[in-house]
Amino acid sequence: MEITIKGIEQEPHKQNISHLSQLFFEDVTVNWEEQKKGDLIVQFQLETMPSVVATATLEERSTGVKKEVLFSYPEFGKHDRELGMKLEKRVINHVYLSVLKQYTGMEQSWGILTGIRPTKLMHQMLRAGMARDEIHQELKEIYLVSEEKIALLERIVTRQLAVVPDLYELDRAVSIYIGIPFCPTKCAYCTFPAYAINGKNGSVESFLAGLHYEIEETGKWLREQEIPVTTVYFGGGTPTSITAEEMDALYEKMYESFPNMSMVRELTVEAGRPDTITPEKIAVLKKWNVDRISINPQSFENDTLKAIGRHHSVEETVEKYHLARSLGLNNINMDLIIGLPGEGTKEMEHTLKATEKLMPESLTVHTLSFKRASTMTKNKEKYKVASREEIARMMEMTSHWTDKQGYEPYYLYRQKNILGNLENVGYAFPEKESIYNIMIMEECQTIIGLGCGAASKFVEPGTGKITRFANPKDPHSYNERFEHYTQEKIKKLTELFGV
Numbered sequence: 001m002e003i004t005i006k007g008i009e010q011e012p013h014k015q016n017i018s019h020l021s022q023l024f025f026e027d028v029t030v031n032w033e034e035q036k037k038g039d040l041i042v043q044f045q046l047e048t049m050p051s052v053v054a055t056a057t058l059e060e061r062s063t064g065v066k067k068e069v070l071f072s073y074p075e076f077g078k079h080d081r082e083l084g085m086k087l088e089k090r091v092i093n094h095v096y097l098s099v100l101k102q103y104t105g106m107e108q109s110w111g112i113l114t115g116i117r118p119t120k121l122m123h124q125m126l127r128a129g130m131a132r133d134e135i136h137q138e139l140k141e142i143y144l145v146s147e148e149k150i151a152l153l154e155r156i157v158t159r160q161l162a163v164v165p166d167l168y169e170l171d172r173a174v175s176i177y178i179g180i181p182f183c184p185t186k187c188a189y190c191t192f193p194a195y196a197i198n199g200k201n202g203s204v205e206s207f208l209a210g211l212h213y214e215i216e217e218t219g220k221w222l223r224e225q226e227i228p229v230t231t232v233y234f235g236g237g238t239p240t241s242i243t244a245e246e247m248d249a250l251y252e253k254m255y256e257s258f259p260n261m262s263m264v265r266e267l268t269v270e271a272g273r274p275d276t277i278t279p280e281k282i283a284v285l286k287k288w289n290v291d292r293i294s295i296n297p298q299s300f301e302n303d304t305l306k307a308i309g310r311h312h313s314v315e316e317t318v319e320k321y322h323l324a325r326s327l328g329l330n331n332i333n334m335d336l337i338i339g340l341p342g343e344g345t346k347e348m349e350h351t352l353k354a355t356e357k358l359m360p361e362s363l364t365v366h367t368l369s370f371k372r373a374s375t376m377t378k379n380k381e382k383y384k385v386a387s388r389e390e391i392a393r394m395m396e397m398t399s400h401w402t403d404k405q406g407y408e409p410y411y412l413y414r415q416k417n418i419l420g421n422l423e424n425v426g427y428a429f430p431e432k433e434s435i436y437n438i439m440i441m442e443e444c445q446t447i448i449g450l451g452c453g454a455a456s457k458f459v460e461p462g463t464g465k466i467t468r469f470a471n472p473k474d475p476h477s478y479n480e481r482f483e484h485y486t487q488e489k490i491k492k493l494t495e496l497f498g499v
């Protein structure tokens with residue numbers, strides 16, 4: 001499919017139009033030059049004074065069939081340039097989505113919301129003093145979000161505020177993410193910094209020495225400035241890929257360095273790959289009062305696990321889950337993925353039945369996304385995935401199942417190239433929600449990233465303005481310059497907190 005767009009000059013608007021086009025057509029090229037003739041020609045007309053009004057007229061070249069949509073922003077007074085651009089964007093997206101909807105007959109349940117954090121938008125509206133019904137109306141009429149998704153957003157935001165009542169007041173505290181970039185092997189869909197633990201990508205020992213340094217220096221700064229830590233999260237890679245002794249030394253360093261660990265609301269360690277879990281490592285997690293771990297089946301179909309290169313079996317997931325339980329870990333999360341290659345509703349049903357026998361405290365249900373750098377995307381033709389309709393049915397099955405089991409949705413995010421333009425949802429039993437997941441999604445406080453591939457997100461107290469800083473992804477580069485990265489972050493933190 002080729003679409004020629006006329007009447008749009010601004011680069012950010014062009015990006016949105018390309019993105020929205022992809023929601024409707026799998027293989028689409030968008031042209032901006034007048035002389036190019038696409039299968040569809042969409043002409044925009046935009047007025048910005050005295051109010052923002054846009055019209056999109058779509059013509060199918062082969063038949064001459066025309067569709068037209070006009071939309072004007074309901075309330076519109078004086079505005080600055082930045083706000084003006086935002087309103088323009090909304091109106092342009094609104095008419096474009098509507099005209100494509102008319103032409104294709106396809107529904108887009110998220111409307112023009114293409115960002116990854118729709119719940120953040122709802123929080124912003126609440127913080128701006130909007131009433132719930134006003135928010136509802138704006139999401140429906142301007143953003144074109146479906147009733148069902150609005151209800152989901154409301155449910156999640158309400159849950160988040162029950163779990164973290166002071167969510168909007170935590171901007172002078174921080175959370176900490178620690179990235180361990182090793183895994184037993186690399187999965188086919190993975191784009192995380194994950195290097196084979198026995199590979200040649202820089203030694204584990206030197207990486208851990210750098211990480212100890214980062215923890216010590218950052219902890220010293222936090223103590224001196226009396227900045228409290230809300231949550232700590234070990235991710236990666238698989239943080240349980242290192243030995244029990246290395247884990248023990250690492251947590252000891254964390255307790256020695258960070259201020260007031262007894263006040264930290266949550267300490268999570270991902271133990272995603274069941275093939276890394278041993279009784280010795282569980283004993284270390286218990287020793288250091290780790291609150292929450294993840295053991296990730298992704299699917300309960302052995303053939304799927306093999307196809308995506310997980311290198312562990314369903315039986316091993318179940319065995320390690322019971323081991324962790326029997327040794328006293330009572331807050332276990334499991335990740336599932338909808339739409340893995342070769343899977344449809346039948347396989348999903350099987351996976352949900354298997355999960356029912358385990359009943360982890362929380363579940364994160366991802367929809368497969370084809371990320372640019374993954375092996376799966378590079379060999380896309382090799383991996384057969386379910387149709388958009390089947391993915392939507394699998395999503396629905398999962399959401400009914402979680403409701404039936406008493407799980408509540410508590411966080412949500414979306415990704416580019418996600419199958420069926422759906423979402424990833426975190427569910428939990430009441431009081432078993434991950435506070436870190438809420439903090440990272442809603443961007444209400446700074447997250448300091450330590451270790452490989454760890455991205456720091458600095459949220460300016462008071463304004464919420466976000467800047468980022470990334471540690472290198474590969475252990476080699478990290479090992480060479482960890483001191484530099486640590487000091488850069490401390491400099492940024494000092495500016496941010498005005499100390």
Ligand code: SF4
Pocket residue numbers: 182183185186187189190191192193194236237238272273
């Ligand atoms: S276990 Fe997770 S981090 Fe490791 S390779 Fe697989 S998807 Fe990537």
